[in-house]
Amino acid sequence: MRARSQRLIMVAIAGVILVAAVGLALIALRDAIVLFYSPSEVAAEHPGFGERIRIGGLVEDGSVERPAEGGANFVVTDGAATIRVVYDGSLPDLFREGQGVVVEGAFIPSGDFEASTVLAKHDETYMPPEVAEALRESGVWQGEGEQ
Amino acid sequence: MILLAIILAVTAFVFAGFAVWPAARLRPRWLAPSILAGLAGVAGATYFAGAQPQAPGVPYQQAAAERMATNPEALGQAAQMERLRDILRTDETDAAAWAQLGRMLARSERELEAINAFQRSLRLELNARTLSDLGQTFINLNDGQVTDEARAAFEEAQRMDAALPEPGFFFGLQAFQSGDIDAAETIWLDLIARLDDRDPYKILISEQVFQLLSQPQVNAEAVEAAAASEDFDPRQRIADMVQRLEARVAAGDAGFADHLRLIRVRGMLGDNEGGMDALQAARDRFAEREGAMTILDLLAAALQTDEGQGE
Amino acid sequence: MIAEIGRFLVALAFALSILQLLSGWRAASTGSAPAMRIAARSAYGALAAAVIAFGLLIILFLQSDFSVAYVAGHSHVDKPLFYKIAAAWGGHEGSMLLWCVMLVGVGAALARFALRQDEQLKNRAVSIQGGLQILFLGFLAFASNPFDRLLDVPVQGADLNPILQDPALAIHPPTLYIGYVGLSAAFSLAVAGLIEGRGGRAIAAALRPWSLFAWTALTAGIALGAWWAYYELGWGGWWFWDPVENASFMPWLVAAALIHSAIATEKSGNFAGWTAFLAIMAFTMSTMGAFLVRSGVLTSVHAFALDPERGLWILGIMTILAGGGLTLFAFRSGRLGHGDGFALTSREAFIGVNNLLLAAVAGTVLFGTLYPLVMTAFGVSGVSVGAAYFNATATPFLAALLILLPIAPFLPWKKDGFSRRLAVRSTLWILPGVLAGLWAFLIEASPVAIAAAAFAGWTLAGVVTDLWYHRVLQGAAARFSLTGRVLAHAGVVAVALGAVADSTGRPETVRALAEGEQIEIPGFTLTLDGVRRADGPNYLADEARIVVENGRVSELLPQRRYYAAADTTTREVAIRSGLGGDLYVSLGEPRARDSGEIAYEVRVTFNPMVWLLGLGAIMIVLGGTSASIGRAMSRRQKGMVS
Known part of the structure; x- marks a missing residue:
């Protein structure tokens, strides 16, 4: 009898923790979720200013500017649309023109995208999956996997 | 291959025998041998899925020794470069090999490494040729701009070997890029005059100089603005330009570059006769300048061939 | 030729693993002595073959034999000697070979050291381990063989990704893999125990030392990886809640829960089913870690390779592990037996809550990590979950863990143990808690971080009291165990304080x-x-x-x-x-x-x-080692008595 009631209490505690975990997860998820857009989707859907999103595509050849005071500006493209990105941090070492990149940040009223993070590929064979997907849709890239 | 087969068979026997040994005395008698055979069979089948027993191992040292024994001409570019690196691995102080490696790297557009190789070579032994190559690699790295680093290399090269043609050409180019076309013209024409007629660089440089000097002098922004406007007529613009050039030539205050431009634009419009006329005018005017005459002679030859082909 | 011998040895280890599975199974079912010896010898043979194969791979790297695709892809003749050797496990194929070496090592160790008093269970476990070896050696031999050859031999190698040429990263994967693969022993023992219908206590006793050892190695591996990310990636961060990092954190959490619940199960038989469940999940999570790192299904700052085919293999292996293990668990957990029961303020109760909290963290991390994949399955691609989610979900539960942690060591097993003395003592801990909170306030930490610091101060006081109060324990074994517990708990406090301090860092x-x-x-x-x-x-x-x-x-x-x-x-x-x-x-x-x-x-x-984080990690690792030593000593003493 005693053992059973103890077990019931443990189950109750477990229930409380479970509810707390699910509740916390759902609340936190709402704020922390970051949607991915390709440049064409941005052109079609116009995410609002200040909304935290990710954009992926290729760094357009010849578009990288490195202002003398630091930071970098460049253009991300998927072949169909382009987005100008301003970034005042330090570009990752593997960042290169013509290569895949994912930037996280938000649009600012000037129409540029202000990036807080720039992710570049880690090795030769790596293409971020969302970027590969986006490029495949716009027909720029025919990598492995399809056809 | 036979050796490999023996080794694999012995290995299989040792490992399988070790594992199956406790079954050796078991009945039925065939139990142990069949487990043994089963093991060997599974291992063999797994091995042969993708095995390449006929392909010999190629340790780097062996590959390098074979490359060293081969005539470099018979090797591909990558192998040739590797052969040079092999030489340098055994003797880091081979300045000629560093320079050669630098040239090959520069040709395959690996400028940073090429510069490093040239600098290694120059640290061991100063050489005008290598300095000049270093200067050109700096220029390639900077998308054609003659930088101060490149200039320093060419100056050093010219001090060591005044006969070398490249430094003069690139000094001229630097002046040209900074907008001082007259200075560029002087440097280039002097250089062409100085070169021996049999020097293949003479023709090469003359052609380059013609291409550069005869570039139409236009304000890029003005062109864009004009192109954007509605009543833009490229023919009209060219005609205007020809007219301006003609006027200047007729007035006698045209520079050598203006003459070249007129020749080039008439040639482009298919007006060979006009081109020849303009050429003759230039010859009359610059008869004393040997460098200018070299370029004009070349042009004359080119225009005549064009005409010959036309008929 | 060396490469071909290496390939053959991998094939041989694969074949011997099949023999290990079959003869181990027969030995457990019939008690046949020759079958048992064959199983053990197969395990030893497979280990020898895998170790020699690994040695041959290192020789191929030392020779720079670019006729081997893996060497050509990851080495260069000018690479320093140390990194030529480290490159042997720096890429996918080589690291899978290392994984297999460790897996067969665990198989041989089980055959040699485990359960001398219960040979039936041991043979079953050796057999199950043979099954695991078949899965991974099969993957190695057929889908990612490091001895694959190139017919068109390149003149020079492509070099290992330079950011991987680093001393910490050279030893990070082996350490991490010892942890991941060490958990396979807990898996095999739990599955064997379920098949044999052993009670929870016997299973917990059997898998405890293995889990403790594996968890310690996993801690060291994760710490090395974080240290590497800190100074090599050049971003100044050490933990990004990246899928690849979460992949190693989840098995760590599950293993941490396992080593605590197994104590309770061994002592009083409580949580028997839960312990077996955790043992199965821990290794499954480890395999999932490998899957997430290798398949490239998630965007990661650390993504090393994109290879869907290999990802599918590992996904298949994972399905077999989780599906088979949990199905067995569902049918057999009834035989594990019920424990003695426990009171609400007994140590078991606290360990139970500890486990629930760790499981909650593991669950929310798992949910956040896989959420993008789940959404992709629903046709919404490109969703990612930011670090804010993980901070918001993990921090409250980890803080709650810190509150309960210092009380548990003062509670008795099974009985109600809350006394006035304990109440007074724990009231005194509030003071250091307040001080730590004040410190966090002064360095301008966020409210959540201030709370976490206060809890950490409270916990630290409790941990020190634990050491003082139990200093009179008799016997070397008990002292090692106490030292281990105190060090590991204090290490957790140090990491928590380090994370609080880190959260106040200014942007670059x-x-x-x-x-x-x-x-x-x-x-x-x-x-x-x-x-x-x-x-x-x-x-x-x-x-x-x-x-x-x-x-x-x-x-x-x-x-x-x-x-x-x-x-x-x-x-x-x-x-x-x-x-x-x-x-x-x-x-x-x-x-x-x-x-x-x-x-x-x-x-x-x-x-x-930042030093708090390093200090904490070292303390946890030393604590785990000390507890392992204490455990081994107490077993030896018991063995001498009986």
Whole structure:
């Protein structure tokens, strides 16, 4: 009898923790979720200013500017649309023109995208999956996997 | 291959025998041998899925020794470069090999490494040729701009070997890029005059100089603005330009570059006769300048061939 | 020829694993002595074959034999000797071979050391382990063989990704893998126990030492990885809640829960089913870690390779592990028996809540990590979950763990144990808690971080009391166990405080500096004194000399390296460590100004009290080691008595 009631209490505690975990997860998820857009989707859907999103595509050849005071500006493209990105941090070492990149940040009223993070590929064979997907849709890239 | 087969068979026997040994005395008698055979069979089948027993191992040292024994001409570019690196691995102080490696790297557009190789070579032994190559690699790295680093290399090269043609050409180019076309013209024409007629660089440089000097002098922004406007007529613009050039030539205050431009634009419009006329005018005017005459002679030859082909 | 012998040895280890599975199974079912010896000898043979194969792979790297695809893809003749050897496990195929070496090592160790008093269970476990070996050796032999050859032999290798050429990263994967693969022993023993219908106590006793050892190695591996990310990636961070990091954190959490619940199960038979469940999940999660790292299904800052086919293999293996293990669990958990029961303020109750909290963290991390995949399955692609989610979900539960942690060691097993003395004692712990909270407030931590610091102060006081109160314990074994417990718990406190301090770090300052120019951050003035060439054996490098002034003058030398063979640039950060924290400087790209001056991008951050994290990790690892030693000693003593 005693053992059973103890077990019931443990189950109750477990229930409380479970509810707390699910509740916390759902609340936190709402704020922390970051949607991915390709440049064409941005052109079609116009995410609002200040909304935290990710954009992926290729760094357009010849578009990288490195202002003398630091930071970098460049253009991300998927072949169909382009987005100008301003970034005042330090570009990752593997960042290169013509290569895949994912930037996280938000649009600012000037129409540029202000990036807080720039992710570049880690090795030769790596293409971020969302970027590969986006490029495949716009027909720029025919990598492995399809056809 | 036979050796490999023996080794694999012995290995299989040792490992399988070790594992199956406790079954050796078991009945039925065939139990142990069949487990043994089963093991060997599974291992063999797994091995042969993708095995390449006929392909010999190629340790780097062996590959390098074979490359060293081969005539470099018979090797591909990558192998040739590797052969040079092999030489340098055994003797880091081979300045000629560093320079050669630098040239090959520069040709395959690996400028940073090429510069490093040239600098290694120059640290061991100063050489005008290598300095000049270093200067050109700096220029390639900077998308054609003659930088101060490149200039320093060419100056050093010219001090060591005044006969070398490249430094003069690139000094001229630097002046040209900074907008001082007259200075560029002087440097280039002097250089062409100085070169021996049999020097293949003479023709090469003359052609380059013609291409550069005869570039139409236009304000890029003005062109864009004009192109954007509605009543833009490229023919009209060219005609205007020809007219301006003609006027200047007729007035006698045209520079050598203006003459070249007129020749080039008439040639482009298919007006060979006009081109020849303009050429003759230039010859009359610059008869004393040997460098200018070299370029004009070349042009004359080119225009005549064009005409010959036309008929 | 060496490569072909290596390939054959892998095939042989695969074949021997099949024999190990079959004969181990027969030995467990019939008690046949020859079958048992064959199973053990198969395990030893497979281990020898795998170890020799691994040795041959290292020889191929030392020879720079580029007729082997894996060597050509990951080495270069100019690479320093140490990294030629480390490259043997630096890429996918080699690391899978290392994984297999460890897996067969666990098989041989089970056959040799486990359960001398219960041979039936041991043979079953050896057999199950043979099954695991078949799965992974099969994957190695058929889908990612490091001995695959190139018919068109390249003149030079492609070099290992330069950011992986690093001492910490050379030993990070082996350590992590010892942890991952060590958990396979717990899996095999739990599955064997369920098949044999053993009681929960016997299973828990059997798997405890293995789990403790594996968890300790996993801790060390994760810490090395975080340290590497801190100084090699050049971002100044050590934990990003990245899928790859979460992949190692989840098995760590599950294993942490396992080593606690197994204590309770062994003592009183409580939580028997839960312990078996955790043992199955821990290794499944480890395999999932490998899947997430290798398949490239999630965007990760650490993603090393994109290979869907291999991802599918590992997914298949994972399905077999989780599906088979949990199905068995569902049918057999009834035989594990019920425990003795326990009171609400007994140690079991606290361990139970500890487990629930750890499971909650593991669950929310799992949910956040896989959420993008789940959404993709619903046709919404490209969703990612930010670090904010993980911070918000994990922190409350981890803080709750800290509150309960110090009380548990003072509670008796099974019985109600809350006394006035304990109440007084724990009231006294509030004072250090308040002090720690005040400290966090002064360094401008966020409210959540202040709370976490207060809990950590409370916990630390409790842990010290634990050491003081139990100092009278008799016997070396008990002392080792106590030291282990106290060290590990104090280490957790140190990591928590380190994370609090880290959360107050200011954002980085990035500026382009020409020679003689300065950056000022609070407390420091940095001047770029000059940049010189500092080439190495297989890279070209710029090295900046940066003079730092904060009362006294010192010098930092960050580098920017270009690895030609891999066509990759990396930065070597320069770090000045102090009690207050690390001054962290990295050198970025040069850029020309209009004046013709060359300015170098310099990036500066001050990371407060990073040493707390390192200290904590070392304490946890030492604690785990000490507890393992204590456990081994007490077993030996018991063995001598009986």
